[in-house]
Amino acid sequence: MSGKRITDQQTRLYMTLRKDNTQAVAAAKAGISVRSARRAENTPLAQPSSSSSRPWRTREDPLLAIWEPIVVPLLERSPTLTPIGLFDHLCEHHAHQFDPRSRRTLERRVQAWRQLHGPDQDVVFVQTHAMGELGIADFTVVDEPVTVRKAPLSHRLFHYRLVASGWAYAQVVCGGESFSALSEGLQQAFWRSGGVPRTLRTDSLSAAYKNRAEQDDFTQRFEDLCKHYGIIATRNNRGVAHENGAIESPNNHIKRQLKQALLLRNNYDFDSVECYNEFIGQLVARRNRRVASAFKDEQRQLQPLPAGRSVNYTEHTVRVTRSSTIELKRVLYTVPSRLIGSRVNVRLFDTKLEIWCAQECTLTLMRVHGVTRQRVRSVDYRHVIEGLVKKPRAFRYSQLREDLLPSMDYQLIWASVDRTLSADAACQYIVRLLHLAKKADNEGALGRYVLDALAATGLPSIAACEERFLPRRASMPTLNVRQHALSDYDLLNTVGGVHG
Numbered sequence: 001m002s003g004k005r006i007t008d009q010q011t012r013l014y015m016t017l018r019k020d021n022t023q024a025v026a027a028a029k030a031g032i033s034v035r036s037a038r039r040a041e042n043t044p045l046a047q048p049s050s051s052s053s054r055p056w057r058t059r060e061d062p063l064l065a066i067w068e069p070i071v072v073p074l075l076e077r078s079p080t081l082t083p084i085g086l087f088d089h090l091c092e093h094h095a096h097q098f099d100p101r102s103r104r105t106l107e108r109r110v111q112a113w114r115q116l117h118g119p120d121q122d123v124v125f126v127q128t129h130a131m132g133e134l135g136i137a138d139f140t141v142v143d144e145p146v147t148v149r150k151a152p153l154s155h156r157l158f159h160y161r162l163v164a165s166g167w168a169y170a171q172v173v174c175g176g177e178s179f180s181a182l183s184e185g186l187q188q189a190f191w192r193s194g195g196v197p198r199t200l201r202t203d204s205l206s207a208a209y210k211n212r213a214e215q216d217d218f219t220q221r222f223e224d225l226c227k228h229y230g231i232i233a234t235r236n237n238r239g240v241a242h243e244n245g246a247i248e249s250p251n252n253h254i255k256r257q258l259k260q261a262l263l264l265r266n267n268y269d270f271d272s273v274e275c276y277n278e279f280i281g282q283l284v285a286r287r288n289r290r291v292a293s294a295f296k297d298e299q300r301q302l303q304p305l306p307a308g309r310s311v312n313y314t315e316h317t318v319r320v321t322r323s324s325t326i327e328l329k330r331v332l333y334t335v336p337s338r339l340i341g342s343r344v345n346v347r348l349f350d351t352k353l354e355i356w357c358a359q360e361c362t363l364t365l366m367r368v369h370g371v372t373r374q375r376v377r378s379v380d381y382r383h384v385i386e387g388l389v390k391k392p393r394a395f396r397y398s399q400l401r402e403d404l405l406p407s408m409d410y411q412l413i414w415a416s417v418d419r420t421l422s423a424d425a426a427c428q429y430i431v432r433l434l435h436l437a438k439k440a441d442n443e444g445a446l447g448r449y450v451l452d453a454l455a456a457t458g459l460p461s462i463a464a465c466e467e468r469f470l471p472r473r474a475s476m477p478t479l480n481v482r483q484h485a486l487s488d489y490d491l492l493n494t495v496g497g498v499h500g
Contacts, residue, residue: 006032011040062102063109066094075110079119083107127163127246132301134163135197135231137186139177140251144262146276147269154369157280158185159254163246165294167193170254170284172277173350175369179221180350183312190229191309193295195302199232221311228310230303257283273351313347313354320344323400324384328353330375331368334383334400379403382438385431392431393424404434409447416454432462440469 014030014037021029027037063071070090074081083106090098090106137160146153153174158181160169169189173181190196226233261283262268270276288295318326324337328346335344335355339362347354348367355363368378381388381404388395388404395401405411413433417426433450437443446469453460 006036006040014040062099062105065097066090067109070094070097071106071110072113075113075118083110086110129164130301131164131298132162132195132197132303134199134201134246135189136161136163136201136247137182137189138203138247138251139173139181140255142255142258144255144259145268146262148273148276149271150269153273153276157251157254158182159247159251160185160189161247161250162193162197162295162298165298166291167288167295167298168250168254168284169193170280172273172280174273175350175367178314178350179219180313180348182222183225183310184350186225187309187312190305193302194299195305196229196231197302199234200226201234203235221314225310228306230306254283254287257287313349316346316348317343318346324387329369332375332377332379333365333368334379335363335365336383337387377403381406381434385435385438388431389435392427395427395431396423405430406434406437406443407447409444409451410434413447413450413454417459420459429459429462433465436462436465436469442469445469 010030010032014026014032017026017029018037018041023037023041024034027034030037032040061067071086074086074089083103087100087103087106091100137158139156139158141156146155155172155174156177157170158173161167169185169192171185171188173185175181186200222233258280261279270279316328318328320326320335320339320342322340324340325332325334326344326346327333328348333353339355339357342357344362345356347356350367352367353365354361355365365378365380368376377400379400384404395404398404402411405414410430410433414426414430417429420426421429433446434443437446440446446465449468450460450465
């Protein structure tokens, strides 16, 4: 053994064994002679050389023909070019010089070149925030197939977070990133947290910034909101999302948590947006319990809340048309016919509309958010049914006919009477049925009763419906029947009902 040169591996093994054994025993266990062991102890062990530091190659360089003349110029010209993009380019345009089996070699060579010659990269500076110093807010789109009563719900989440403790608040936003949604979400978050941070940070929301200058370009409404709560508003540079990393990453976390919760629920349908909002609130509350101790510390450092809330709506002045409708944000709403011809002030919240007339709120409607480049309607038959009773035949060709039917039950009833009765009788029946539904304030039960009777014995008369759903028999409005050739009005009131 003394005549053979020992390897670096044997030397390292011997040095490891030598710590707990004599020289002779360690040499025997390592498979070397005592003389070689003595020489190993007197000679420092050289660092193992890597394959990349060898002065010679074990095989021909597969990138020699294309690296300097083709790949390097491309990397210098396009710093964001990926190795996969280069690989596709070489396979397509330089197949005679490049072997596709060298893909991994290409990836390693590109990585090494960028480490030595590549451009400087963005540096993320880890931040330390004082308690109560910074709150951060953002909107994030939800892609999960959530439905409300089987209707798809296109929505996003408003997400607010106290950066130091990690306490969060989220709520459903059905429309866009409007000022009303921003104001509503922020104020809900402030009051839920019990205080206001000294600084609020967002991205360049058009609801808060005019985006025509780099600074001092707040919208007036957002500036008033900040003054009301005594908060300093800041924003990140436009198009640089990672500057809001304290909210961008939690955005992804809450959406992943929502996805898992919906999978566990095994149902994506909710009875209402409010129910879905409560579901979101439960998810966020679950996360907040994990940071409860830190939140208590931060809550003590928040600024106190003002005496009341700030404005969280926008105002619009519109005129009520002869059709008893108003149009706002590409959505057509019906209003009570007593307002026809009036100019009314509409306070537009994120979830509702308030109709103000003569300094009083005369009506509150649920807000409907229109689809991009499409007009939608929000029609309530109760607003116009009194006028429709006076001229029931207008129902047949009304542009709002399908919207005036409040549910699928009434759509089925209309289909049946339209098929079995004369044109005038069908219109009179459905209009008087809707009028009865308004007076009885029980449209659901009335619709089910008529459908059940229709399936069992035939279409019930309006008189029979009145006897069942009105405590006292109310006299029906006088209809203009002079233009009818048939006595459909009498037919409708026949106790036995009307059959096809």
